[in-house]
Amino acid sequence: xxxxxxxxxxxxxxxxxxxxxxxxxxxxxxxxxxxxxxxxxxxxxxxxxxxxxxxxxxxxxxxxxxxxxxxxxxxxxxxxxxxxxxxxxxxxxxxxxxxxxxxxxxxxxxxxxxxxxxxxxxxxxxxxxxxxxxxxxxxxxxxxxxxxxxxxxxxxxxxxxxxxxxxxxxxxxxxxxxxxxxxxxxxxxxxxxxxxxxxxxxxxxxxxxxxxxxxxxxxxxxxxxxxxxxxxxxxxxxxxxxxxxxxxxxxxxxxxxxxxxxxxxxxxxxxxxxxxxxxxxxxxxxxxxxxxxxxxxxxxxxxxxxxxxxxxxxxx
Amino acid sequence: xxxxxxxxxxxxxxxxxxxxxxxxxxxxxxxxxxxxxxxxxxxxxxxxxxxxxxxxxxxxxxxxxxxxxxxxxxxxxxxxxxxxxxxxxxxxxxxxxxxxxxxxxxxxxxxxxxxxxxxxxxxxxxxxxxxxxxxxxxxxxxxxxxxxxxxxxxxxxxxxxxxxxxxxxxxxxxxxxxxxxxxxxxxxxxxxxxxxxxxxxxxxxxxxxxxxxxxxxxxxxxxxxxxxxxxxxxxxxxxxxxxxxxxxxxxxxxxxxxxxxxxxxxxxxxxxxxxxxxxxxxxxxxxxxxxxxxxxxxxxxxxxxxxxxxxxxxxxxxxxxxxxxxxxxxxxxxxxxxxxxxxxxxxxxxxxxxxxxxxxxxxxxxxxxxxxxxxxxxxxxxxxxxxxxxxxxxxxxxxxxxxxxxxxxxxxxxxxxxxxxxxxxxxxxxxxxxxxxxxxxxxxxxxxxxxxxxxxxxxxxxxxxxxxxxxxxxxxxxxxxxxxxxxxxxxxxxxx
Numbered sequence: 001x002x003x004x005x006x007x008x009x010x011x012x013x014x015x016x017x018x019x020x021x022x023x024x025x026x027x028x029x030x031x032x033x034x035x036x037x038x039x040x041x042x043x044x045x046x047x048x049x050x051x052x053x054x055x056x057x058x059x060x061x062x063x064x065x066x067x068x069x070x071x072x073x074x075x076x077x078x079x080x081x082x083x084x085x086x087x088x089x090x091x092x093x094x095x096x097x098x099x100x101x102x103x104x105x106x107x108x109x110x111x112x113x114x115x116x117x118x119x120x121x122x123x124x125x126x127x128x129x130x131x132x133x134x135x136x137x138x139x140x141x142x143x144x145x146x147x148x149x150x151x152x153x154x155x156x157x158x159x160x161x162x163x164x165x166x167x168x169x170x171x172x173x174x175x176x177x178x179x180x181x182x183x184x185x186x187x188x189x190x191x192x193x194x195x196x197x198x199x200x201x202x203x204x205x206x207x208x209x210x211x212x213x214x215x216x217x218x219x220x221x222x223x224x225x226x227x228x229x230x231x232x233x234x235x236x237x238x239x240x241x242x243x244x245x246x247x248x249x250x251x252x253x254x255x256x257x258x259x260x261x262x263x264x265x266x267x268x269x270x271x272x273x274x275x276x277x278x279x280x281x282x283x284x285x286x287x288x289x290x291x292x293x294x295x296x297x298x299x300x301x302x303x304x305x306x307x308x309x310x311x312x313x314x315x316x
Numbered sequence: 317x318x319x320x321x322x323x324x325x326x327x328x329x330x331x332x333x334x335x336x337x338x339x340x341x342x343x344x345x346x347x348x349x350x351x352x353x354x355x356x357x358x359x360x361x362x363x364x365x366x367x368x369x370x371x372x373x374x375x376x377x378x379x380x381x382x383x384x385x386x387x388x389x390x391x392x393x394x395x396x397x398x399x400x401x402x403x404x405x406x407x408x409x410x411x412x413x414x415x416x417x418x419x420x421x422x423x424x425x426x427x428x429x430x431x432x433x434x435x436x437x438x439x440x441x442x443x444x445x446x447x448x449x450x451x452x453x454x455x456x457x458x459x460x461x462x463x464x465x466x467x468x469x470x471x472x473x474x475x476x477x478x479x480x481x482x483x484x485x486x487x488x489x490x491x492x493x494x495x496x497x498x499x500x501x502x503x504x505x506x507x508x509x510x511x512x513x514x515x516x517x518x519x520x521x522x523x524x525x526x527x528x529x530x531x532x533x534x535x536x537x538x539x540x541x542x543x544x545x546x547x548x549x550x551x552x553x554x555x556x557x558x559x560x561x562x563x564x565x566x567x568x569x570x571x572x573x574x575x576x577x578x579x580x581x582x583x584x585x586x587x588x589x590x591x592x593x594x595x596x597x598x599x600x601x602x603x604x605x606x607x608x609x610x611x612x613x614x615x616x617x618x619x620x621x622x623x624x625x626x627x628x629x630x631x632x633x634x635x636x637x638x639x640x641x642x643x644x645x646x647x648x649x650x651x652x653x654x655x656x657x658x659x660x661x662x663x664x665x666x667x668x669x670x671x672x673x674x675x676x677x678x679x680x681x682x683x684x685x686x687x688x689x690x691x692x693x694x695x696x697x698x699x700x701x702x703x704x705x706x707x708x709x710x711x712x713x714x715x716x717x718x719x720x721x722x723x724x725x726x727x728x729x730x731x732x733x734x735x736x737x738x739x740x741x742x743x744x745x746x747x748x749x750x751x752x753x754x755x756x757x758x759x760x761x762x763x764x765x766x767x768x769x770x771x772x773x774x775x776x777x778x779x780x781x782x783x784x785x786x787x788x789x790x791x792x793x794x795x796x797x798x799x800x801x802x803x804x805x806x807x808x809x810x811x812x
Contacts, residue, residue: 044445082357264511
């Protein structure tokens with residue numbers, strides 16, 4: 001288990017180094033000078049040059065890469081070109097929105113998907129199964145930004161139950177903040193819930209056909225008991241994989257929803273930084289997301305081992 | 317069990333919905349939420365060009381010696397009055413007394429000297445450094461008097477001092493203005509939730525007329541659909557530069573809202589690379605201008621809002637000359653001119669930055685040019701790419717862009733400017749204009765300049781970008797026009 005853990009850690013660091021190099025180089029190749037972008041059409045060339053020096057853009061490439069990585073290792077992400085504040089501060093402000101939104105959406109998604117998937121699998125081919133399948137088909141097909149706009153139209157513009165978007169900040173109170181995240185979380189969660197429910201259903205159906213399920217029924221367990229005690233746990237592996245993928249997707253991919261609800265999250269920070277050529281912010285956000293995805297994948301791997309003792313043994 | 321868990325989920329979701337509740341209606345309003353498309357990168361108007369900075373802080377947080385009125389006129393601000401010497405070289409400003417910065421420190425002549433010297437210093441990062449180029453020295457006479465000496469007469473000096481880039485800052489706080497602006501305006505900075513909003517609160521120590529609002533919130537909503545929903549849902553009280561003209565009809569039909577159609581300083585042009593063959597031939601450039609139907613572009617790209625222009629000058633300026641007839645839509649003449657120039661089978665590149673006037677307008681112009689036999693290769697570019705490729709490297713034939721700085725006809729005198737005009741005769745006119753202080757003489761020169769660039773068909777002049785906004789019908793005092801990039805909140809109030 002320790003060797004396995006160390007091996008994973010090594011590959012984790014190698015992925016990070018490779019990612020940092022790729023991210024840095026790609027951002028260098030992208031056309032656009034942050035200084036002239038900030039100074040606009042009428043700017044004095046001398047003032048632009050002064051700003052370039054001030055931002056450290058005149059230093060050679062390898063030096064800037066090493067400086068960036070050295071900073072990252074010490075937790076110093078550098079100073080944003082446009083906002084002129086530490087990037088870590090910017091990211092911290094955004095993470096407190098993106099992360100809760102992701103978890104909120106994931107919670108809704110799981111709360112809907114588990115019962116729906118289990119119900120559909122347990123009553124295969126019944127009316128309940130058909131309606132779950134139909135609804136999830138629709139949920140997978142609907143693009144989440146379109147669904148988000150419908151939610152805004154119904155609940156914000158017509159019913160006026162919610163704001164059309166924005167985030168008041170956690171200072172405004174937990175429930176106020178949660179309320180602002182509710183529509184975005186639902187919009188994010190529904191397509192994910194549909195996928196998850198379908199995976200849950202098919203995985204469970206596969207398990208229900210296994211020999212050990214027949215044995216369980218034969219020794220006298222009811223359908224429900226057999227499902228709860230034996231089938232669910234065995235059906236969890238593919239579901240966990242999907243949840244892990246969904247977490248990464250929601251964290252990094254909330255950008256469109258963040259735009260629809262004008263939430264100041266990580267995705268919008270990256271998007272804004274790209275258009276303003278705030279390369280230092282783009283780099284840091286992307287590397288952070290890469291890190292998050294790698295860590296989540298690692299955690300999901302560990303969760304497999306928890307769910308399935310056989311995996312634990314094989315690895316040690 | 318499965319049934320129970322579904323029921324439990326439904327109940328908990330319902331409970332959540334109830335707990336979140338419904339916001340009650342507000343009582344007498346003293347605050348206002350203003351929508352903006354772009355978030356300012358920082359809040360220091362003296363350190364970057366972004367229009368969004370001035371749209372938050374101009375006249376609200378920061379003030380200069382002079383300021384723009386809503387009609388573009390120059391009004392006194394921190395300078396109560398001024399004397400100009402007969403040779404036009406010395407400006408003596410009498411400053412207001414009893415003015416305090418938001419941090420409680422006093423404003424006096426030293427602050428003026430500091431601000432102007434800082435803006436024109438060698439290491440200055442002021443984006444409009446040219447505004448201060450003619451200043452030879454700034455001298456403090458006494459705490460309420462400043463003497464500015466120019467190296468040569470500059471008829472637009474008072475105008476220059478009204479820009480957001482020329483606001484007065486305090487030496488102690490200047491370095492921190494990017495994150496926490498400290499000015500002398502009627503509103504002081506409260507909070508900036510990055511990516512979401514900037515909040516300003518009323519400054520009780522303000523020297524002038526007290527403002528009628530307690531709090532102003534600028535919210536940054538770039539997506540046009542989201543902006544529409546935010547207005548409709550009542551999250552915003554006004555969106556002075558609304559990004560989607562196609563939605564204005566819906567607002568017009570709704571009694572809760574008022575639509576404001578004003579004019580901006582944005583001369584929108586089809587810029588041509590004057591040094592690149594065959595665009596170095598005036599006949600080809602003239603042919604292009606005659607191929608363009610301005611009204612079709614205004615109707616198609618701007619839903620009918622916008623004023624056609626025939627030169628690089630704002631139509632609401634008293635010195636404006638209407639020269640649209642000189643480049644009227646006439647495809648036959650256009651074809652004849654191309655034949656005269658001996659050009660056939662012409663293909664030109666057209667690079668389009670992101671704004672919808674450029675992207676939509678570009679498609680229409682491409683179709684119109686095809687009518688006279690010019691093929692157009694459209695490339696859509698991001699702003700940063702446009703700055704590199706078009707603006708700096710001059711690697712383009714045609715591009716569409718709106719020049720939003722006020723009174724910016726002077727760019728035609730720059731040798732290295734991206735459309736590469738720099739005609740000596742035009743430069744002479746601008747040099748004369750710089751020296752002239754007599755209003756009649758200035759008007760005459762400004763008109764000569766307008767005619768010169770229209771006669772030379774430097775660019776195809778399309779339209780003055782409209783400023784289309786929407787406000788709550790009860791909110792009064794929002795500027796209809798934008799003589800400078802600003803959302804001046806000092807005169808805004810709620811009607812009972």
